Amino acid sequence: MQRWRSALTEVANLSGFNSHVIRPESKLIEEIVSEVLERLDDTFETENKLVGVDSRIEEILSLLGVGLTMDTCKLGIWGIGGVGKTAIAGAFFSKISRRFEGSYFAHNVREAEETGKLADLRKELLSTLLNDGNMNKFPNIGLNFQSKRLTRKKVLIVFDDVNHPRQIEFLIGNLDWFASGSRILITARDKQALINCGVNKIYQIKELVHVDALKLLNQCAFGRDHPDASYIELTHEAIKYAQGVPIALKILGRFLFRKRKEVWENAISKLEMVPQMEIQEVLKISYDGLDDKEKNIFLDIACFLVGEDRDIVTKYLNACEFFATSGIEVLVDKSLITISEYNKIRMHDLMRNMGREIVRQESINDPSKRSRLWHHKEIYEVLTENMVSNYDFASYFI
CATH class of the missing domain: 1.10.8 (Helicase, Ruva Protein; domain 3)
Known part of the structure; x- marks a missing residue:
């Protein structure tokens, strides 16, 4: 009975909307819808709690100016593999998608391109945003024609795991086509890819506290x-x-x-x-996207050069003809390394472990056949047990 009394008291204390004050009627409807959406958003947040996400969503809301500006805004979400870019973008999408006339979350864009399914993703994206089932019947209708129909709609789109601007161009064409108030999010491991996609701002996802x-x-x-x-x-x-x-x-x-x-x-x-293989597979995607010289730079840093001065490392690696000046920039953009305020090269321990495991896999049982040695016991073994002739000291040393 007490619960009923409390509920009735709470209802009685709720203030309604004064139709005599809020005019015209269209404005009143907007106020009511906005209030309902806010309460629905709070319900979703309570029922689908994700660890460490709430504060990040608020930061993204602030960067995008949702509800504050009618400009079209494009935000890049950047971070290492597995740091939660997709989860945070998904939670953000679920929280505010009801505020838009059309919304779509394009999952795994990179994978869709690699598996030849990007055209299917584009068809689904346009069909959903335009609420047009005829997209399946007439798939060859020009992208420009279809996309220009979106200039009349305020939309929210998330492009997840993008690694090249051509993917965005193929899926939707020009990001500036959308109506005022539209919001575009792009998640990526590569900062340069986000810049090339033309985002207005970049939000870096950091590790959990x-x-x-x-x-x-x-x-x-x-x-x-x-x-x-x-x-x-x-x-x-x-x-x-x-x-x-x-x-x-x-x-x-x-x-x-x-x-x-x-x-x-x-x-x-x-x-x-030995790193957990499932974790390594997630992190290794960024490494696999490097060219051979960039891979060598990454492995040298992982095995020997974490904590060293960037300028000294650059000179050493340039002497090896690795073009380290640009190569180190690529590693930073792909979140494989960071540069401290004191110009020291830093690398997440999981990334360092992954790099060393890549080298270990070159020859699991015979360290003399690996390209790099860093563990003192293995170095001693190679130097003292008649294995030294097998090792190429001209290429790598410690």
Whole structure:
């Protein structure tokens, strides 16, 4: 009975919309719709809670000026693989898509191009935005004609995982065709790709802070926000390995779900020597997009040069004819390395581990056949056990 009383009291205290004050009637309708959408947005946020997402959505809303400006705005979302670009863009899309006359989330654009499905994606995008089922019947109608129909609609579009502007051009043509108030989001691992796509602003997704990383790992590994007391130290070790990358935390958590402490200890010890392959596959996509000289620069940095001065590293790598001045810029744009305020080269531990694992895979059992050596035990083994003749010291050294 008390619950009923409380509910009735809450309803009685709600203020309505005064039709005598809000005029004309069209303005009143807009006010009501806006209020309903805000409440629906709050409901979605409560029911689909994602760790560490709320503050980022608010930052993106601010950058895009949603509800504040009627200009068409194009925002790039940039970060390393697995850092949560797609999840954050998806949560943002779900939160505000109802405010637009048309909306579409184009998933996995890079993959669609690689698998020859970009034309299908374009057809679905235009059909959804224009609410036109005839797109399937007349797929060869000119892109310019179809896209120009969008100049009358305020739309929200997310292009997920883009690595070249030609993909955007193929899918939609000119991003400036859309009606005032439209918002375009593009997620990418490569900052230069976003610049080439013509975005107005770029928002960099950073790794999760410790408290959010701990919460995400616990949810995946234990199904709740807090672990058993006996696992606390192990969870902190796992977080230290993942360093705030959500995909790494999720993969580790699901792998260790309901496992004994002994399994946790063994898995974490193994990770220090051999990276988890599923995590490496996600991160390696950016590496695979490099040319041969850029790959060599990345591997040299991963094995030997993290923490060194950028200018010194550039001179050394240029001496190896790797064109390091431009190559290092490419690695920065692809989120494979960063440059500190003191001009030092930094690399996420997961990226460094991935690079070293690529070298280890060149010859798992015989280190003398690898292109690079960095571990003192393997160096000693190669130098003292008659393996030195197999190793090419002219190319790489420590």
